[in-house]
Amino acid sequence: xxxxxxxxxxxxxxxxxxxxxxxxxxxxxxxxxxxxxxxxxxxxxxxxxxxxxxxxxxxxxxxxxxxxxxxxxxxxxxxxxxxxxxxxxxxxxxxxxxxxxxxxxxxxxxxxxxxxxxxxxxxxxxxxxxxxxxxxxxxxxxxxxxxxxxxxxxxxxxxxxxxxxxxxxxxxxxxxxxxxxxxxxxxxxxxxxxxxxxxxxxxxxxxxxxxxxxxxxxxxxxxxxxxxxxxxxxxxxxxxxxxxxxxxxxxxxxxxxxxxxxxxxxxxxxxxxxxxxxxxxxxxxxxxxxxxxxxxxxxxxxxxxxxxxxxxxxxxxxxxxxxxxxxxxxxxxx
Amino acid sequence: xxxxxxxxxxxxxxxxxxxxxxxxxxxxxxxxxxxxxxxxxxxxxxxxxxxxxxxxxxxxxxxxxxxxxxxxxxxxxxxxxxxxxxxxxxxxxxxxxxxxxxxxxxxxxxxxxxxxxxxxxxxxxxxxxxxxxxxxxxxxxxxxxxxxxxxxxxxxxxxxxxxxxxxxxxxxxxxxxxxxxxxxxxxxxxxxxxxxxxxxxxxxxxxxxxxxxxxxxxxxxxxxxxxxxxxxxxxxxxxxxxxxxxxxxxxxxxxxxxxxxxxxxxxxxxxxxxxxxxxxxxxxxxxxxxxxxxxxxxxxxxxxxxxxxxxxxxxxxxxxxxxxxxxxxxxxxx
DNA sequence: GCATATAATGCATTCGTATTCACTGATATA
DNA sequence: TATATCAGTGAATACGAATGCATTATATGC
Numbered sequence: 001x002x003x004x005x006x007x008x009x010x011x012x013x014x015x016x017x018x019x020x021x022x023x024x025x026x027x028x029x030x031x032x033x034x035x036x037x038x039x040x041x042x043x044x045x046x047x048x049x050x051x052x053x054x055x056x057x058x059x060x061x062x063x064x065x066x067x068x069x070x071x072x073x074x075x076x077x078x079x080x081x082x083x084x085x086x087x088x089x090x091x092x093x094x095x096x097x098x099x100x101x102x103x104x105x106x107x108x109x110x111x112x113x114x115x116x117x118x119x120x121x122x123x124x125x126x127x128x129x130x131x132x133x134x135x136x137x138x139x140x141x142x143x144x145x146x147x148x149x150x151x152x153x154x155x156x157x158x159x160x161x162x163x164x165x166x167x168x169x170x171x172x173x174x175x176x177x178x179x180x181x182x183x184x185x186x187x188x189x190x191x192x193x194x195x196x197x198x199x200x201x202x203x204x205x206x207x208x209x210x211x212x213x214x215x216x217x218x219x220x221x222x223x224x225x226x227x228x229x230x231x232x233x234x235x236x237x238x239x240x241x242x243x244x245x246x247x248x249x250x251x252x253x254x255x256x257x258x259x260x261x262x263x264x265x266x267x268x269x270x271x272x273x274x275x276x277x278x279x280x281x282x283x284x285x286x287x288x289x290x291x292x293x294x295x296x297x298x299x300x301x302x303x304x305x306x307x308x309x310x311x312x313x314x315x316x317x318x319x320x321x322x323x324x325x326x327x328x329x330x331x332x333x334x
Numbered sequence: 335x336x337x338x339x340x341x342x343x344x345x346x347x348x349x350x351x352x353x354x355x356x357x358x359x360x361x362x363x364x365x366x367x368x369x370x371x372x373x374x375x376x377x378x379x380x381x382x383x384x385x386x387x388x389x390x391x392x393x394x395x396x397x398x399x400x401x402x403x404x405x406x407x408x409x410x411x412x413x414x415x416x417x418x419x420x421x422x423x424x425x426x427x428x429x430x431x432x433x434x435x436x437x438x439x440x441x442x443x444x445x446x447x448x449x450x451x452x453x454x455x456x457x458x459x460x461x462x463x464x465x466x467x468x469x470x471x472x473x474x475x476x477x478x479x480x481x482x483x484x485x486x487x488x489x490x491x492x493x494x495x496x497x498x499x500x501x502x503x504x505x506x507x508x509x510x511x512x513x514x515x516x517x518x519x520x521x522x523x524x525x526x527x528x529x530x531x532x533x534x535x536x537x538x539x540x541x542x543x544x545x546x547x548x549x550x551x552x553x554x555x556x557x558x559x560x561x562x563x564x565x566x567x568x569x570x571x572x573x574x575x576x577x578x579x580x581x582x583x584x585x586x587x588x589x590x591x592x593x594x595x596x597x598x599x600x601x602x603x604x605x606x607x608x609x610x611x612x613x614x615x616x617x618x619x620x621x622x623x624x625x626x627x628x629x630x631x632x633x634x635x636x637x638x639x640x641x642x643x644x645x646x647x648x649x650x651x652x653x654x655x656x657x658x659x660x661x662x663x664x665x666x667x668x
Numbered sequence: 669g670c671a672t673a674t675a676a677t678g679c680a681t682t683c684g685t686a687t688t689c690a691c692t693g694a695t696a697t698a
Numbered sequence: 699t700a701t702a703t704c705a706g707t708g709a710a711t712a713c714g715a716a717t718g719c720a721t722t723a724t725a726t727g728c
Contacts, residue, residue, distance in 0.1 A: 005395075007714055018678045023715055030717095033676060048472060053449045054388045054397060055714035058683040061339075063388060065430070072419075078412030085406075085433040094450065096399070097429040099419040115387045116428065138382060221615070250615070258616040281555070281584070282592040283617040341684055352708045357686055364687095365705060389684035392713040 006049045015043035026051045057117065066304065067118035069098045069106055071125035074219050075247055076274050080124060080146065083297045091301070093119065100125050102188050102218060107132045114139055120304045122146055128155075142307035144300050147291070149191050149317055156307065156315040158300045160291040162192055162273075165322040166199025166242075168289060169271050172324060173240045174207055175333040178269060182213035182238035184227045184248050196244055196273060213238055217248045224251030225259070232260040232268075239268055240330070246272035246279045249286050253329060269330035273322075280327070287330040289322040296320060340383045349377035360385045391451065400638065401452035403432045403440055405459035408553050409581055410608050414458060414480065417631045425635070427453065434459050436522050436552060441466045448473055454638045456480055462489075476641035478634050481625070483525050483651055490641065490649040492634045494625040496526055496607075499656040500533025500576075502623060503605050506658060507574045508541055509667040512603060516547035516572035518561045518582050530578055530607060547572050551582045558585030559593070566594040566602075573602055574664065580606035580613045583620050587663060603664035613661070621664040623656040630654060 008022040015022070017036060024030040025040045032040075043049075057063040066088055070077050085095045096116055098109055106128040113121060114136070121136065124146040130153040136143045137154060149157035173181055183200055186193035204212060215231055217223040224243060228251060231238055243249040249272030256262040256270070264270060272279060275290035299318050307313055326332060342356040349356070351370060358364040359374045366374075377383075391397040400422055404411050419429045430450055432443055440462040447455060448470070455470065458480040464487040470477045471488060483491035507515055517534055520527035538546060549565055551557040558577060562585060565572055577583040583606030590596040590604070598604060606613060609624035633652050641647055660666060 005714085009714080019715075020678060020680095020717080021676085023717085024677090027716070031675060031677095036676080048469060050445055050448045050473075052451055052714055054391050054451055055683090056716075057388050058392065058685095058714080059716040061683080068431075072412050072416040075409075075412075078406050078409075078415075081412075081431075082406040082433060085431050089433060094446075095431040097402075097415075097419050097431045099416060099423060111384055112428075114384045117386055117388055135382065139384075221611070250617075254616050277555070278612075282588050283584075339684085343684080353685080354687080354708060354710095355706090357684095358707090361686065365707095367706060370706080386684055389713090390686070392684080392715095393686040395713080 006047045008049070008051070010047055011040060011043045011049045014047065015040045027056075063117050063119055064093045065096050065116060065118045066093050067096045067098060067113045067116065067121045069100060069109065069113065069121065069123045069125055071100055071102050074102075074245070075276060075278075076245065077124055079276070080293060080297065083293070084122065084300070087297065087301055091305070105129075110135070114141060119308050120144070122300060122304070123148065128153075140311055142304060142311065144303050144307075146296065146300055147192055151191075154315045156303045156317070158296050158303065158318045159191070159320070160289075160296065160322050161319045162195035162322075163199035163202075165273060165289040166196045166201070167203040168199075168322070168324050169242045169273075170200045170203035170207070170209075172271065172287075172330070172332065173242065173269065174204070174209060176240075176269070176331050177333070178240035178331075180213070180236060180238045180240070181209070182215070182231050182241045184215050184217050184224060184231075184241060184243045184252065186219050186244040186248075187216045188218070193244060200242055217244065217251075219245050219247060221247050221251040224248030225255045226251070228252035228255035229259050232256065232262065237268075240271070241268065242271050242273075244273060246274045246276045246286055246288055248272070249288065249329070250278065250284055253284055253286070264329055265331040269332075271330050275325055279325075285327040285329055287327045287332070288325050290325045291322055292320050340381045342383070342385070344381055345374060345377045345383045348381065349374045361390075397451045397453055398427045399430050399450060399452045400427050401430045401432060401447045401450065401455045403434060403443065403447065403455065403457045403459055405434055405436050408436075408579070409610060409612075410579065411458055413610070414627060414631065417627070418456065418634070421631065421635055425639075439463075444469070448475060453642050454478070456634060456638070457482065462487075474645055476638065476645065478637050478641075480630065480634055481526055485525075488649045490637045490651070492630050492637065492652045493525070493654070494623075494630065494656050495653045496529035496656075497533035497536070499607060499623040500530045500535070501537040502533075502656070502658055503576045503607075504534045504537035504541070504543075506605065506621075506664070506666065507576065507603065508538070508543060510574075510603070510665050511667070512574035512665075514547070514570060514572045514574070515543070516549070516565050516575045518549050518551050518558060518565075518575060518577045518586065520553050520578040520582075521550045522552070527578060534576055551578065551585075553579050553581060555581050555585040558582030559589045560585075562586035562589035563593050566590065566596065571602075574605070575602065576605050576607075578607060580608045580610040580620055580622055582606070583622065583663070584612065584618055587618055587620070598663055599665040603666075605664050607656075609659055613659075619661040619663055621661045621666070622659050624659045625656055626654050 009019045012019045012022045024032050120142045133153040133155045143155045145157035215227040217227045252270050272286045272288035275288045279286040343353045346353045346356045358366050454476045467487040467489045477489045479491035519531050549561040551561045586604050606620045606622035609622045613620040
């Protein structure tokens with residue numbers, strides 16, 4: 001029976017009170033007599049009234065909406081978004097989701113995001129330019145980068161220590177006595193891709209290891225599988241591959257076993273990065289670097305709330321260590 | 335330099351025009367002289383002005399926001415949400431994401447969703463009660479169920495024909511001469527779970543097949559693996575299992591190979607449902623029923639737009655056929 | 669019994685934008 | 699030349715809720 005717009009005024013009329021009073025009942029615990037409150041709630045129930053959050057946000061200058069910009073097809077992210085959304089919901093905030101292509105610039109979509117007056121913004125896909133970062137700052141919209149950072153920019157970020165992670169892998173593979181190393185990198189120019197490769201390369205050089213092979217992927221299974229095929233068909237086939245992510249590692253493992261007839265780990269060792277749930281499945285059993293996702297999610301939300309409440313606070317870069325998870329996809333030192 | 339709230343009025347003052355004119359420049363192509371338009375845009379650029387979508391939605395009675403209620407941990411859904419979000423974005427609408435536990439009732443969260451005055455609502459997780467459905471209707475919020483339907487309710491739905499899918503699997507397994515069938519069902523009381531099992535069971539009975547084994551899972555890998563273990567440890571071990579989803583099939587395959595030392599498909603056939611990308615990976619190579627996700631997504635959005643534009647239109651139930659995808663996880667008739 | 673503090677409520681305004689109506693000046697039509 | 703038409707613009711108001719201030723009713727203190 002009630003149409004689209006049941007307003008607080010309708011409820012007020014039915015309950016025989018003013019619109020202000022209805023508002024008081026539904027917003028903060030302002031002083032309203034118990035009797036009035038009951039009458040208002042009954043009237044609201046009766047009409048099926050729900051406060052209009054959008055209208056409320058006009059006066060309160062808070063939307064209770066947090067924007068998340070992401071690229072879901074990398075299977076690492078649905079997992080993260082699930083956690084973020086769940087916890088934001090518990091905090092009484094909702095998630096406005098923006099999807100970008102991995103090669104698409106976040107800058108393009110940012111003006112759109114800002115039109116929604118989100119209270120804060122989490123970016124988990126390709127990074128954003130420093131200009132856009134400062135545009136957000138000027139608008140007073142706090143930004144937290146998840147698993148990315150922009151060196152110069154004044155933006156908070158929560159990140160796995162990808163450089164150290166790359167170094168851990170280099171140690172792991174050299175310690176086990178592998179002779180022909182290779183790296184399948186990520187194509188996108190993100191700090192994550194750069195750092196994993198950099199840590200790996202730095203450590204190899206430090207330990208006096210000569211040259212290694214390199215190929216590229218877009219962080220997904222198929223391109224990882226193709227990159228691995230190219231590597232395996234070389235005359236100087238690698239005996240160990242460090243993959244920029246677990247998804248790529250799955251592709252590399254299938255390429256070895258099913259496309260090239262190689263045994264894992266006897267003929268070739270594969271190491272991934274992320275520790276997706278699938279990495280633990282016995283069909284893959286990927287040795288990998290685990291990102292501390294729970295702590296990363298918690299920290300992200302802490303930083304977010306901190307900056308919503310104290311907008312003038314300085315941006316923070318949190319760097320969390322990854323952890324080696326030894327499984328059976330790589331031959332390791334005893 | 336510009337603080338949080340740069341409004342159309344600020345732009346108007348700087349450009350030496352009225353607020354109305356600024357509004358005209360930024361909303362529909364209302365008649366504004368080229369010269370004025372340029373001046374306004376310059377001023378807006380200068381101040382970093384972005385129209386406030388929330389305020390706009392107050393007068394237009396359209397939020398351009400579509401709510402999606404989902405349960406992401408089933409890997410079928412991230413994939414869907416990605417597609418939906420992408421296409422909604424192209425239509426100029428954004429996605430407000432709500433996460434629910436698989437056992438959590440959508441009814442609980444619905445009032446919250448309605449407070450955001452979403453233009454429409456897509457529900458991909460557990461179904462909602464008919465009462466809530468009519469509550470949405472009364473509010474004038476069109477609802478489309480994705481891969482679910484509620485028999486009595488006046489709600490549109492786009493669904494794979496799960497009954498027919500179950501029948502297809504029954505035929506497939508009987509035709510190949512399997513003798514001891516089993517079904518790993520989904521625990522949640524959704525139409526999807528019910529229908530897949532019903533189609534399978536109906537067809538088995540029609541063909542005079544006696545009794546079959548049954549176990550349950552929550553649609554995820556781990557519980558599928560455990561259910562399969564229980565089945566394989568029975569004295570009357572099945573020689574074929576129909577799994578309610580691919581994720582469960584992955585678990586069943588690993589249970590067979592790694593937990594129970596069975597060969598696939600020589601010792602046991604596994605059939606899934608959904609055709610996730612992972613089902614095509616050679617490590618699993620799951621014979622399954624493919625849901626026509628692209629058409630389902632397109633249809634969902636068509637129904638959505640249709641009902642946003644014609645709110646009084648009758649709800650529609652679209653039932654799309656699934657398709658058998660033959661891979662190597664099941665022994666099949668030649 | 670009167671002044672004062674306090675609780676409960678209403679009135680009026682505000683948030684930022686869209687939109688109706690009225691107005692101006694210019695052009696086209698008779 | 700007078701009138702109708704129309705493009706371009708501004709003034710005023712509405713959307714739904716929050717809130718500062720004013721008002722009333724009640725309780726407290728003396």
